Amino acid sequence: MNLTLKVWRQKNKKTEGKIETYQVAGISPDMSFLEMFDVLNEQLIGEGKEPIAFDHDCREGICGMCSMYINGRPHGPKGGITTCQLHMRSFSDGDTIVVEPWRAKAFPVIKDLVVDRNAFDRIQAAGGFVSVNTGNAQDANSIPIAKEDADEAFAAAACIGCGACVAACQNASAMLFVSAKVSQFALLPQGQPERKMRVERMVAQMDEEGFGSCTNTGACSAECPKEISLEHIARLNREYLGAKLTSQGV
Amino acid sequence: MSWVTQTLSSSIGKKLVMALSGLFLCSFLIVHMSGNLQLFKHDDGLAFNVYAVFMTTNPLIKTVSYGLYALILLHAFEGLYLAKQNRQARGNQRYVVYNGKANSSWFSRSMALLGTILLVFIVVHMSNFWFEYKFGYVPYTQYEQNLVTGEVVATPFEGEIKGKMEEFVREENQTRVVIVKDLYRSVMEGFKNPILVLFYVLSMFAVSFHLVHGFKSAFQTLGINHSKYNPLLNFLGVGVFGILIPIGFALMPLYFFFKSM
Numbered sequence: 391m392n393l394t395l396k397v398w399r400q401k402n403k404k405t406e407g408k409i410e411t412y413q414v415a416g417i418s419p420d421m422s423f424l425e426m427f428d429v430l431n432e433q434l435i436g437e438g439k440e441p442i443a444f445d446h447d448c449r450e451g452i453c454g455m456c457s458m459y460i461n462g463r464p465h466g467p468k469g470g471i472t473t474c475q476l477h478m479r480s481f482s483d484g485d486t487i488v489v490e491p492w493r494a495k496a497f498p499v500i501k502d503l504v505v506d507r508n509a510f511d512r513i514q515a516a517g518g519f520v521s522v523n524t525g526n527a528q529d530a531n532s533i534p535i536a537k538e539d540a541d542e543a544f545a546a547a548a549c550i551g552c553g554a555c556v557a558a559c560q561n562a563s564a565m566l567f568v569s570a571k572v573s574q575f576a577l578l579p580q581g582q583p584e585r586k587m588r589v590e591r592m593v594a595q596m597d598e599e600g601f602g603s604c605t606n607t608g609a610c611s612a613e614c615p616k617e618i619s620l621e622h623i624a625r626l627n628r629e630y631l632g633a634k635l636t637s638q639g640v
Numbered sequence: 641m642s643w644v645t646q647t648l649s650s651s652i653g654k655k656l657v658m659a660l661s662g663l664f665l666c667s668f669l670i671v672h673m674s675g676n677l678q679l680f681k682h683d684d685g686l687a688f689n690v691y692a693v694f695m696t697t698n699p700l701i702k703t704v705s706y707g708l709y710a711l712i713l714l715h716a717f718e719g720l721y722l723a724k725q726n727r728q729a730r731g732n733q734r735y736v737v738y739n740g741k742a743n744s745s746w747f748s749r750s751m752a753l754l755g756t757i758l759l760v761f762i763v764v765h766m767s768n769f770w771f772e773y774k775f776g777y778v779p780y781t782q783y784e785q786n787l788v789t790g791e792v793v794a795t796p797f798e799g800e801i802k803g804k805m806e807e808f809v810r811e812e813n814q815t816r817v818v819i820v821k822d823l824y825r826s827v828m829e830g831f832k833n834p835i836l837v838l839f840y841v842l843s844m845f846a847v848s849f850h851l852v853h854g855f856k857s858a859f860q861t862l863g864i865n866h867s868k869y870n871p872l873l874n875f876l877g878v879g880v881f882g883i884l885i886p887i888g889f890a891l892m893p894l895y896f897f898f899k900s901m
Contacts, residue, residue, distance in 0.1 A: 495730065560749050561727075562726070597650055597651050600728075601651075602651075602726035603651035603652075603722055604652075605726070606853070606857040607745070607749055609740065612742075620860065623860065624864065624865035626652075627656075631863065634643065639643065640642070
């Protein structure tokens, strides 16, 4: 396959970026999108040019690093996958492909296609955990959990924090991410002691990071590689308003 | 900051304000629709004009209507503020290629635009009728209704109505006489203008798309997204607020326009 790539190039956080055009030839349809980028980078290095910086790690769809906005959609044209799971057979020979970084005020571009997603880490650190005191772990069978709750919590916990929800949302809202993190604990007994505090702190941190607010367009869920449902956002709204009405924090 | 202001100024709190005020405005549409259906009655506007007096003089309704005006303004300006804030959340550099239609409906992404059209519509609509009725000149009509046959005879009333009386009723010889500000005639005259009719009908498309997304979205914001209730919310959001109500309202200007031809 021969392709024309239009890729966002940006030297660092402070400089302005722009789209550069590259030609790649001899791409196998069985390559992943990232492998195609590896080929392009080899080519650029061979030409003595700066290779394109892009995030990648596991290359099997579970780390959430490969944050490419391809032809106007996060992770490209296929639903329910990350960029590393996108194969070149999803494109046609001679296609022009535009690749940009996630764009959000809360995710500043570090270089080329790499963005700083520490905002997500700070939201997690604000409350997205269960505090475990020392001592032996309790016998798992002594904490009964309804199958539906376990399934729902697991579906929320599938979130890999990739940021596609923010990238897809016209408001750059992080509601789907935060809702998944709040849901997975709110549904389980282990999450109960910190339940109200967690949602209050995580939403406050989310707002402080400068993400937009949710207008329920559903773009996040449609583009989520783990297909996290909008029902989690409804739960986040319930959890937040419930916590605000009943918590001890005045 | 107290917990109340802190909650209402959070992103979810602002959404709550939008959802609750929006649902109140939806409930108003039902009232507005059911009252205005009287425009279709073949009584030269008697029932509609008497209803208009009731709506503008009943103290309870007056109180609610001031709340309504306040909530329209709150919903509009909070919405515009949120739209501005949400636009800023994208950052300075926007996407070079953006394929929004791949993952969401255009009207769910255009709520601010549709809402702005509706705000303009409300201003035009209120200046057409509400302002004219309350502060402008609306002529009086004398209705004589035969209480046995129900037949209504309407004649322009040239005399002076004492004080603030907007409706004058007496019954004599099995005839009910009502002298009332003839808002019906203003409606009839107003909708002879094809440009105004077109503007009203197009605005009802904006109502439709705004509510197809807005009604269900409000429940999502309130945390109500459940397979038991979603079919009902879809029916109300799409069937009632997206189709029935806008068509009902659009028929009013069209009815008077074609009647005048």
